Amino acid sequence: MNSISRNVQSVEISGIRKFYNKVIQYPDAISLTLGQPDFNVPGKIKTAMIKAIEDNKTTYTSNAGIIELREEISKYLKGFHINYSKDEICITIGGSEALMDVFAALINSGDKILIPNPAYPAYESCVKILGGNIVTYNLKDDFSIDFDNLKRTLENEKPKVMVLSYPSNPTGAVLSGDDNRKLYNLIKKNKLIVISDEIYASLNFEKDYFSPAQYNDIKDHIILVSGFSKMFSMTGLRIGYVCAHKSFMDEIMKVHQYNVSCAPSISQWGAYTGLKSCMKDVDYMCSKFIERRDYIYNKLKSLGFELNLPRGAFYVFPSIKNFNMKSEEFCEKLLKEAKVAVVPGSAFGTKGEGHIRISYAYSMDKLKTSMGKIEDWIASHF
Ligand SMILES: Cc1ncc(COP(=O)(O)O)c(C=O)c1O
CATH class of the missing domain: 3.40.640.10 (Type I PLP-dependent aspartate aminotransferase-like (Major domain))
Known part of the structure; x- marks a missing residue:
């Protein structure tokens, strides 16, 4: 198609957005996909x-x-x-x-x-x-x-x-x-x-x-x-x-x-x-992210994920190698069956395969509910 720039054609829409568009089809799913803090602007x-x-x-x-x-x-x-x-x-x-x-x-x-x-x-x-x-x-x-x-x-x-x-x-x-x-x-x-x-x-x-x-x-x-x-x-x-x-x-x-x-x-x-x-609001948000980080890190570990302790931002990137699936398949199943949305690691490059990205820029309530759903899903499948 000559009417479109070859450079632009060589680019796909972001894997994060692609997956987010799938998530919208499951209105009862909890989404942990976006890098959007849940706090109101100060x-x-x-x-x-x-x-x-x-x-x-x-x-x-x-x-x-x-x-x-x-x-x-x-x-x-x-x-x-x-x-x-x-x-x-x-x-x-x-x-x-x-x-x-x-x-x-x-x-x-x-x-x-x-x-x-x-x-x-x-x-x-x-x-x-x-x-x-x-x-x-x-x-x-x-x-x-x-x-x-x-x-x-x-x-x-x-x-x-x-x-x-x-x-x-x-x-x-x-x-x-x-x-x-x-x-x-x-x-x-x-x-x-x-x-x-x-x-x-x-x-x-x-x-x-x-x-x-x-x-x-x-x-x-x-x-x-x-x-x-x-x-x-x-x-x-x-x-x-x-x-x-x-x-x-x-x-x-x-x-x-x-x-x-x-x-x-x-x-x-x-x-x-x-x-x-x-700056006090920033410190407050940061302290909340640390609480959530600690919760999600310990919970994922107890569920059998291998992961590094995140030291900044608000994402955790656990390995899914213990679950024997590609990241896209893992995320699709988790969405359809457990009604929890996270992003396939493959969206971030070849070295992201074998991982999922979970954003913890969501409330502790949402994080706890979604971790409970993941726990039940793992218990019934693995
Ligand atoms: C690493 C990184 N750089 C840049 C951006 C873009 O930020 P903004 O929303 O300010 O355009 C993002 C947004 O998610 C990001 O994660």
Whole structure:
């Protein structure tokens, strides 16, 4: 079909959405499929947005976004030991637009882009739409980077860009201090451009937080993508951001400008108030996610799943190898018979096969009911 771009044709709709569409056909099923926190957006964000409407702050903002928000982001990132000035930050329509803008600014047809396997599906699809070639690096069983595999891949494939994704969707893994140092050395040696997607940084359950953007001497090579969808439970308000050195930012801004002009003004004021006044709400949500994480981890273990303790984000990615089924078949059966929906690991790449992704961005009640159903289903089948 010549009327459609070959690049676009090469991409399928996301496996998460595909499965979600099946779930809708079972109205009595409990869905643990989406990365949408069940909390209401903090009250102060709502009030700020209502006020912004009443104050008629409804016009275009500057392309990069309101200075107030960019300054607050710059301050917020300093808390993670990451230094980007307000002029190195562009506010985008969610992390999604940030990712597409960055890829579009970097990729020439045929460029090799290195992405983790398993990973959030948008990386592969964006790269394919833009005519780049995907190269993957494997994660180990604990979902940390397999550095032997990575070094070989860097030598053999010589990719231009590497995507990092910690805390991780779908695995819940975070970057360790040791791995951060190893990455620093590799990025420096190979002069890699790195896109680091840290949209779950506010949901880090460990004491310390690590990112290669913390190393000031390679920071010019690191493009940081993040946002507020998960942090303030404001997925529908669509505010993300990208941080990059001027040499990248000038080009990213062109894509952003011709694509969307600017992010929604009202939501930008909401995110600004979030950073100024809602960090206690973030701490509260984080503490609830840790409670749910602990519950679901222990419960799944007791049911015979092998899994790693998630250390960030709100997903758990257990192995289903003890159940002798492919992930798609396992999820279809669980949906039809137990009326619980989770996402097949295959939606996240070849190395996701043999796993399922369970989102625990759902209430404890829902988690307990669905775990009870899974328990009964396992008891009657295995
Ligand atoms: C790893 C990762 N990056 C980016 C995004 C996109 O976020 P947003 O909803 O802000 O566009 C998501 C959303 O699920 C995600 O999981």
